[in-house]
Amino acid sequence: MTQSSHNVSLHPVVARVTERLIERSRSSRRAYLDGVSRARQGQPGRETLGCANLAHALAAAPADDRLRIRSERTPNIGIVTAYNDMLSAHAPFAEFPDIIKSAARAHGASAQVAGGVPAMCDGVTQGYAGMELSLFSRDVIAMASVVALSHQMFDAAMFLGVCDKIVPGLVIAAQAFGHLPAVFAPAGPMPSGLPNDEKSRIRQEYAAGRVTRAALLDAELAAYHAEGTCTFYGTANSNQMLMEFMGLHLPGASFVNPHTPLRHALTQAATARAVALAKSGIDTSRILDERAFVNGVVGLLATGGSTNHTLHLVAMAHAGGILLDWQDFADLSDVTPLLAHVYPSGKADVNQFNAAGGLNFLIRELLDAGFLHNDVTTVMGHGLRAYTQEAFLRDDVLSWQDAPKASLDETIVRPASRPFAREGGLRMLKGNLGRAVIKSSAVKPEHQSVRAPARVFSDQESAQAAFKAGELARDVIVVVRFQGPRANGMPELHKLMPMLGLLQDEGHHVALVTDGRMSGASGKVPAAIHLSPEAEQGGMLARVQDGDVLTIDCEGNLLHCEVDDATLAARPPAPMPQRAFDPWRNMFGLFRDNVGAAPHGACVLFSDSAYPKQDKQD
Numbered sequence: 001m002t003q004s005s006h007n008v009s010l011h012p013v014v015a016r017v018t019e020r021l022i023e024r025s026r027s028s029r030r031a032y033l034d035g036v037s038r039a040r041q042g043q044p045g046r047e048t049l050g051c052a053n054l055a056h057a058l059a060a061a062p063a064d065d066r067l068r069i070r071s072e073r074t075p076n077i078g079i080v081t082a083y084n085d086m087l088s089a090h091a092p093f094a095e096f097p098d099i100i101k102s103a104a105r106a107h108g109a110s111a112q113v114a115g116g117v118p119a120m121c122d123g124v125t126q127g128y129a130g131m132e133l134s135l136f137s138r139d140v141i142a143m144a145s146v147v148a149l150s151h152q153m154f155d156a157a158m159f160l161g162v163c164d165k166i167v168p169g170l171v172i173a174a175q176a177f178g179h180l181p182a183v184f185a186p187a188g189p190m191p192s193g194l195p196n197d198e199k200s201r202i203r204q205e206y207a208a209g210r211v212t213r214a215a216l217l218d219a220e221l222a223a224y225h226a227e228g229t230c231t232f233y234g235t236a237n238s239n240q241m242l243m244e245f246m247g248l249h250l251p252g253a254s255f256v257n258p259h260t261p262l263r264h265a266l267t268q269a270a271t272a273r274a275v276a277l278a279k280s281g282i283d284t285s286r287i288l289d290e291r292a293f294v295n296g297v298v299g300l301l302a303t304g305g306s307t308n309h310t311l312h313l314v315a316m317a318h319a320g321g322i323l324l325d326w327q328d329f330a331d332l333s334d335v336t337p338l339l340a341h342v343y344p345s346g347k348a349d350v351n352q353f354n355a356a357g358g359l360n361f362l363i364r365e366l367l368d369a370g371f372l373h374n375d376v377t378t379v380m381g382h383g384l385r386a387y388t389q390e391a392f393l394r395d396d397v398l399s400w401q402d403a404p405k406a407s408l409d410e411t412i413v414r415p416a417s418r419p420f421a422r423e424g425g426l427r428m429l430k431g432n433l434g435r436a437v438i439k440s441s442a443v444k445p446e447h448q449s450v451r452a453p454a455r456v457f458s459d460q461e462s463a464q465a466a467f468k469a470g471e472l473a474r475d476v477i478v479v480v481r482f483q484g485p486r487a488n489g490m491p492e493l494h495k496l497m498p499m500l501g502l503l504q505d506e507g508h509h510v511a512l513v514t515d516g517r518m519s520g521a522s523g524k525v526p527a528a529i530h531l532s533p534e535a536e537q538g539g540m541l542a543r544v545q546d547g548d549v550l551t552i553d554c555e556g557n558l559l560h561c562e563v564d565d566a567t568l569a570a571r572p573p574a575p576m577p578q579r580a581f582d583p584w585r586n587m588f589g590l591f592r593d594n595v596g597a598a599p600h601g602a603c604v605l606f607s608d609s610a611y612p613k614q615d616k617q618d
Contacts, residue, residue, distance in 0.1 A: 017331050028322070075110075076153060080160065087121050092263075097113050099271070103271035122134055126519070127495035132491050142173045160185055168316055171319070174284045181379070187228060188260075193224070241303055247287050252359075261393055301338070301425055302340065310426065315600075339365060344523040432561055436528040438526060447524070486593070487534060488579075490517050490602055493514060493516050512529070
């Protein structure tokens with residue numbers, strides 16, 4: 001494979017992974033595209049509706065919109081929104097439907113809010129029971145979006161979402177309606193507040209008992225202080241990166257603050273693109289192909305993005321019949337240069353990252369070095385090269401200009417010729433316990449390899465209690481098991497990080513091993529997460545005992561228990577702890593019973609059976 005412009009040859013590993021992905025997915029992708037083709041033949045769907053059906057859909061529409069939809073062949077845009085005013089990143093969406101409707105009318109089209117989807121905040125639920133619903137909310141969002149778009153009224157869709165599970169759920173739904181164009185319109189990050197490293201320091205001080213709860217709350221409120229996404233480079237902002245690398249945003253849309261003239265203009269322009277795409281016939285199935293997903297993985301690795309996307313990208317790809325696998329991540333990580341240091345991998349936040357050059361600088365660097373496919377379709381048309389430009393206002397008119405030729409701060413963003421590391425920010429670990437993921441970009445070189453005795457827990461509360469009792473003040477690898485998708489929905493265990501960070505700062509060699517998740521803000525302590533097979537499914541993690549020596553080695557991609565295989569296999573697995581009946585969590589029992597394995601996206605919507613046999617051990 002070669003790039004179609006600028007005479008840049010595609011890196012051979014990128015080409016090989018792409019070709020392997022195409023071949024692995026040939027049958028499932030064909031079935032998906034056949035389904036899209038059948039759906040496309042019935043468009044526009046509202047022309048097949050009976051008079052009473054159509055009247056129900058038009059009853060609340062303004063007269064001019066009603067006339068357009070009834071009598072004219074003009075596009076009608078369906079808006080799916082994740083608005084709520086508790087979630088800082090989604091509160092700005094309150095004004096987006098009116099902006100979109102006005103912009104659609106200016107282009108001779110119409111728009112209707114098709115439906116809303118839930119949007120929970122992991123920052124609120126961290127360490128509490130709600131986190132057991134967090135991952136499953138992605139699939140609920142996908143299903144709710146499908147319900148919203150099922151009325152056969154729309155020629156294109158606009159998706160309003162930003163945070164952790166919301167964007168992946170919306171992308172899954174966009175592919176379910178792959179015969180329609182889809183444009184994603186983000187809300188942007190909040191302005192910078194208390195620096196993230198200072199916030200982390202105060203959390204550790206509180207864990208050590210050296211500052212009061214009031215001081216901790218003051219710090220948290222100074223960090224999370226306005227509408228917009230949190231400013232660290234976690235899952236929410238990794239979502240925004242992916243939408244640019246995969247061509248579903250407008251160029252430069254990701255990191256523009258809410259309620260600014262530029263943000264307003266970008267939302268208007270996104271609407272104009274949705275109208276144009278509806279007329280041109282460029283739909284989502286043409287945008288989200290195998291090359292787009294390879295570009296997304298490369299973007300994740302080059303920026304040191306969220307570990308959660310080793311789940312979400314797999315599930316998003318599967319929605320389009322593309323069987324992305326952790327081995328694809330591993331092979332791409334071996335060659336993708338790390339070009340960004342954004343908290344928790346560095347001190348800068350996403351506003352500083354954007355000012356230093358941002359995504360559009362990085363996309364150009366990666367394209368010119370042969371790490372990205374330019375020969376793709378995006379909401380802007382043909383070619384990823386359009387995303388090497390950044391958005392700005394000139395005389396109140398939205399325009400684009402080339403991203404900076406050089407980084408404006410090489411402590412934050414670097415060219416491909418001088419990367420922070422020659423390998424990607426995420427690593428895949430393998431060994432006799434299974435497969436796991438680690439965010440190596442946030443871990444200092446001296447902590448990239450840890451060998452220490454295990455201390456085993458079945459929940460994070462027990463680990464925190466042991467820490468407070470002084471039982472972990474030594475070299476230790478904390479094992480927290482029965483946290484996988486089938487056990488309890490795979491919650492994030494981010495509340496363990498302050499105590500583990502404090503132990504590491506005191507000079508101990510520490511790490512975490514779990515079949516659960518970590519936040520997209522996975523930090524300075526090495527954490528082997530998403531371990532599969534999970535303990536509840538008979539994974540070897542259920543056989544690890546206190547005192548077993550474990551090794552985590554990022555450079556060697558190794559996760560190993562120093563117990564011979566026969567002895568390990570002969571041990572009876574630890575029983576999963578019994579949990580008291582809880583009516584609201586029990587409603588998700590169907591999800592826990594049917595969810596797929598972590599390497600296959602930990603998804604309830606698709607069967608593990610689609611993956612090749614060599615993956616079935618996961």
